[in-house]
Amino acid sequence: xxxxxxxxxxxxxxxxxxxxxxxxxxxxxxxxxxxxxxxxxxxxxxxxxxxxxxxxxxxxxxxxxxxxxxxxxxxxxxxxxxxxxxxxxxxxxxxxxxxxxxxxxxxxxxxxxxxxxxxxxxxxxxxxxxxxxxxxxxxxxxxxxxxxxxxxxxxxxxxxxxxxxxxxxxxxxxxxxxxxxxxxxxxxxxxxxxxxxxxxxxxxxxxxxxxxxxxxxxxxxxxxxxxxxxxxxxxxxxxxxxxxxxxxxxxxxxxxxxxxxxxxxxxxxxxxxxxxxxxxxxxxxxxxxxxxxxxxxxxxxxxxxxxxxxxxxxxxxxxxxxxxxxxxxxxxxxxxxxxxxxxxxxxxxxxxxxx
Amino acid sequence: xxxxxxxxxxxxxxxxxxxxxxxxxxxxxxxxxxxxxxxxxxxxxxxxxxxxxxxxxxxxxxxxxxxxxxxxxxxxxxxxxxxxxxxxxxxxxxxxxxxxxxxxxxxxxxxxxxxxxxxxxxxxxxxxxxxxxxxxxxxxxxxxxxxxxxxxxxxxxxxxxxxxxxxxxxxxxxxxxxxxxxxxxxxxxxxxxxxxxxxxxxxxxxxxxxxxxxxxxxxxxxxxxxx
Ligand SMILES: [Zn+2]
Numbered sequence: 001x002x003x004x005x006x007x008x009x010x011x012x013x014x015x016x017x018x019x020x021x022x023x024x025x026x027x028x029x030x031x032x033x034x035x036x037x038x039x040x041x042x043x044x045x046x047x048x049x050x051x052x053x054x055x056x057x058x059x060x061x062x063x064x065x066x067x068x069x070x071x072x073x074x075x076x077x078x079x080x081x082x083x084x085x086x087x088x089x090x091x092x093x094x095x096x097x098x099x100x101x102x103x104x105x106x107x108x109x110x111x112x113x114x115x116x117x118x119x120x121x122x123x124x125x126x127x128x129x130x131x132x133x134x135x136x137x138x139x140x141x142x143x144x145x146x147x148x149x150x151x152x153x154x155x156x157x158x159x160x161x162x163x164x165x166x167x168x169x170x171x172x173x174x175x176x177x178x179x180x181x182x183x184x185x186x187x188x189x190x191x192x193x194x195x196x197x198x199x200x201x202x203x204x205x206x207x208x209x210x211x212x213x214x215x216x217x218x219x220x221x222x223x224x225x226x227x228x229x230x231x232x233x234x235x236x237x238x239x240x241x242x243x244x245x246x247x248x249x250x251x252x253x254x255x256x257x258x259x260x261x262x263x264x265x266x267x268x269x270x271x272x273x274x275x276x277x278x279x280x281x282x283x284x285x286x287x288x289x290x291x292x293x294x295x296x297x298x299x300x301x302x303x304x305x306x307x308x309x310x311x312x313x314x315x316x317x318x319x320x321x322x323x324x325x326x327x328x329x330x331x332x333x334x335x336x337x338x339x340x341x342x343x344x345x346x347x348x349x350x351x352x353x354x355x
Numbered sequence: 356x357x358x359x360x361x362x363x364x365x366x367x368x369x370x371x372x373x374x375x376x377x378x379x380x381x382x383x384x385x386x387x388x389x390x391x392x393x394x395x396x397x398x399x400x401x402x403x404x405x406x407x408x409x410x411x412x413x414x415x416x417x418x419x420x421x422x423x424x425x426x427x428x429x430x431x432x433x434x435x436x437x438x439x440x441x442x443x444x445x446x447x448x449x450x451x452x453x454x455x456x457x458x459x460x461x462x463x464x465x466x467x468x469x470x471x472x473x474x475x476x477x478x479x480x481x482x483x484x485x486x487x488x489x490x491x492x493x494x495x496x497x498x499x500x501x502x503x504x505x506x507x508x509x510x511x512x513x514x515x516x517x518x519x520x521x522x523x524x525x526x527x528x529x530x531x532x533x534x535x536x537x538x539x540x541x542x543x544x545x546x547x548x549x550x551x552x553x554x555x556x557x558x559x560x561x562x563x564x565x566x567x568x569x570x571x572x573x574x575x576x577x578x579x580x581x582x
Contacts, residue, residue, distance in 0.1 A: 043571050047569060047570075047571045049431065049569035049570055049571070050569045050571065052431070052432070052435060053431075053435075053563075053565070053569060055435075055439075056435045056438060056439055056563060057562070059439060059442065059443070060442045060443070060446060063443070063446060064446070074446070074447055089432075090431070090432045090435075092398075093397070093398040093432060093435065093436050094435050094436070094439045095439075096398040096436070097370075097397065097398050097401050097435070097436035097437065097439040097440040098439040098440060098442070098443040099443070100398075100401055100402030100405070100440065101368075101401065101402065101405060101439070101440035101441070101442075101443045101444040101447070102443040102444065102446065102447050103402065104402055104405045104406050104409075104416065104444065105416045105419075105443065105444040105445075105446075105447030105448050106416070106447045107415075107416060110402075336402030336403045336406065337399065337403065338399065339396065339398045339399040340398050
């Protein structure tokens with residue numbers, strides 16, 4: 001195995017994107033994504049069984065497309081990588097089964113890795129960015145997760161500072177979009193509606209931000225109360241026979257989400273003396289979140305890193321990138337004895353490492 | 356390559372009930388067959404089972420010329436693991452996947468057994484149903500009658516679902532004997548593939564036999580939270 005610049009194919013199927021990535025060392029060769037998002041639109045959220053069926057159909061064509069794009073032959077690979085968790089169990093299993101058989105078929109080592117840590121590794125593939133420095137705080141926000149991490153070393157030491165106690169931030173966008181009569185996915189729709197709204201029009205609550213919450217949940221998030229507050233506000237308007245100012249509701253809701261995400265992330269930076277914040281996850285597509293993070297980060301002397309959006313959403317390249325780092329740091333492959341772990345803790349960067 | 360390597364084998368993979376993997380020679384000799392009866396945990400065992408089946412057959416991945424994939428019917432989550440594995444194994448070796456309806460493997464085993472034990476004349480005419488658990492108080496079943504000239508089981512009807520309590524009446528109606536199966540013999544899956552290849556026929560569906568639409572509830576209007 002080439003440990004200096006390993007050629008790795010990564011398979012990611014934890015939610016609704018079938019991601020196949022190919023990297024050589026820290027160089028991105030292909031980031032192929034097939035999304036089943038359109039199939040979920042009519043249900044207003046990701047339907048696990050629909051996602052899992054779509055993975056099975058998309059997997060082989062996606063691998064073939066990634067190989068064609070990168071000009072890599074399967075026989076040239078140094079290793080196969082796969083997401084073991086966290087994520088939707090049935091969806092993860094498709095990738096796990098596929099990766100194991102590919103590894104045995106090619107007689108190449110297999111690495112089973114953590115999806116959340118993969119999001120951090122995505123940053124390494126950004127050719128235009130300076131090298132990732134440690135320690136860094138990482139804020140990962142998507143439809144499936146909202147996590148605040150302290151990364152001392154990507155391959156050995158990632159600590160969970162906090163996470164959402166109920167809905168993921170992306171889910172909150174979807175649910176509020178629905179109650180405003182906007183289509184799925186909610187993020188871009190809320191953004192569009194918010195463009196002409198006043199973010200200060202309605203003082204929606206910031207979850208787990210009161211002094212009494214901060215002792216136990218300093219870095220945790222909660223968005224279900226916010227969603228309920230928006231629903232109640234809209235209902236009261238309707239009951240009074242008044243029009244609902246969709247733009248103001250969208251802008252004020254979005255501001256509440258962004259404010260709490262950025263406030264807690266910067267608090268983590270301050271508390272741990274870490275002047276670096278890395279953003280990841282599909283919700284980073286939200287322009288307001290990026291702008292507020294950059295602006296308030298700069299004001300507090302925190303450098304905010306934002307990988308290109310194609311690397312922020314779920315993808316296989318980040319799984320390959322994390323595995324490439326594991327290989328370069330001398331780690332042994334995983335055994336074949338692992339499964340899909342829908343609640344894999346972030347401290348388990350690699351699973352089933354062979355002795 | 357070791358001298359006793361056949362150099363040409365079919366790898367059979369099925370996870371429609373438990374997980375089963377076999378290595379079969381083109382003439383039908385089963386070189387190995389390994390399985391896990393666990394109706395869950397397919398993703399956990401699939402890699403090890405493929406490795407063991409190859410080792411016990413004394414072949415390497417390079418000897419595999421085709422991968423026979425059990426396409427179901429079966430509970431979705433497990434079924435997909437084997438199909439995904441069959442497809443990527445084949446991709447890794449640059450060889451074709453041969454899809455096989457999983458019930459065909461059971462039917463083939465029963466028919467070969469009948470032929471060997473002398474029940475030949477009865478067996479030819481008997482219509483029988485291969486029946487497997489489909490969960491949610493339903494069975495999956497497929498009707499068969501005898502072997503055709505290519506040595507493949509003749510499917511009288513395609514795989515279908517029936518409520519547990521209705522199945523016996525359904526089968527009595529068509530005069531079919533009920534043959535319950537709680538495992539899919541991967542060796543027979545490989546043999547069915549070998550016979551299909553020899554005859555130049557496609558016998559299985561390209562896509563998984565789910566037989567059910569995904570479970571989804573259309574979203575209702577957001578429920579009122581009250582004030
Ligand atoms: Zn993600």
